[in-house]
Amino acid sequence: MGSAERRLYKNPPLREAVVEFRFEGDENWDSVFFGQLLVALPDFPEHETVHQASLLIAPDEMGFGPSVELKRFWRADRGMVVTVGPGLLAVSSLPMAMPEGHSWERLRDTAFAVLVTYQEIVKPGPVRLSGLRYINAVPISPSAFRLRDYIANEAGLFPPVLLKEANPFSARFERFSLATTEVRRRETVTLAAQSAPDGTGELIFDIDQVIQWVQLPGSSELEKGYEKMHARVHKMFNQVFLPEVLASFGPLESEKGS
The missing domain is CATH 3.30.2030 (TBP-like)
Known part of the structure; x- marks a missing residue:
């Protein structure tokens, strides 16, 4: 990755930062993946269930489908959270709960590491969004x-x-x-x-x-x-x-x- 100069702040007003991946197709999704992902992500031991409208992705358009069940896996201090579901993976940084504060590099690296785990377990289609x-x-x-x-x-x-x-x-x-x-x-x-x-x-x-x-x-x-x-x-x-x-x-x- 290239280098670029960035301005950093001691007290940035950041409330939340999110890296999100959307995958093509979710026909192979099985609710058993929730438990497997929880075991495979020991840094995120707490979990809760949420529901969200599904996003339908085609090469030339996007739209919303019926509500689907999602799981959120929280870090113990609730400073980071992983959201998973059919065709969806998101990793969030919540600076107000993070003793170490937000870091783009930490969020990026965590998101791509979790992406590998998600792909190994779920075997989704390719990233479309x-x-x-x-x-x-x-x-x-x-x-x-x-x-x-x-x-x-x-x-x-x-x-x-x-x-x-x-x-x-x-x-x-x-x-x-x-x-x-x-x-x-x-x-x-x-x-x-x-x-x-x-x-x-x-x-x-x-x-x-x-x-x-x-x-x-x-x-x-x-x-x-x-x-x-x-x-x-x-x-x-x-x-x-x-x-x-x-x-x-x-x-x-x-x-x-x-």
Whole structure:
């Protein structure tokens, strides 16, 4: 993997980061895989059952199917969680519960290690969709909130009229950032301000990057795809917030990311 300089922060506002794999076809799925995966992932001993609408993936379209049963396997400190089900594997980093804090390298390496285990046990179809999501939550004072005090007008991601917003709101923007014969890369950005009954509030900045593989990726292409998505997420984060807001996160010296 190539190297790129990254800006790191002592107190980043990251709420959750997720690496997700979606596989083609789930006809071979068996609920017995849940137990086998639990045994094969000793670092994630706690588990719970959830239900989610299934995602149907075809070369030219995506859609939702009936609800399916999923399992979440939690690390003991609940700082990381693995979600598994038919055609789905996701690994999440939850910094607020992680004594060591979030690390992209740790999340990436854990996700690809769990991917190998999932593939050995489940023997799914090829990866058709790769996803990377970063959810940030910045504390705000609802009574004094002005979006323009947080978001840089030069970022160009949001219409200027939105920067005048002073009330709770939610705005979502989606676009295809790349479309070739091999991949289609889509990014979705959600920006929302919300308040709580106790008078506190937060500004949510949710970045979701998705690659739909038109031509099936090898392991090298898969890894490179995630590195490109992560670089884009990192760049957007540093472009969107005003310099004084970034300074409030406690910038550290830049480093070379692997």
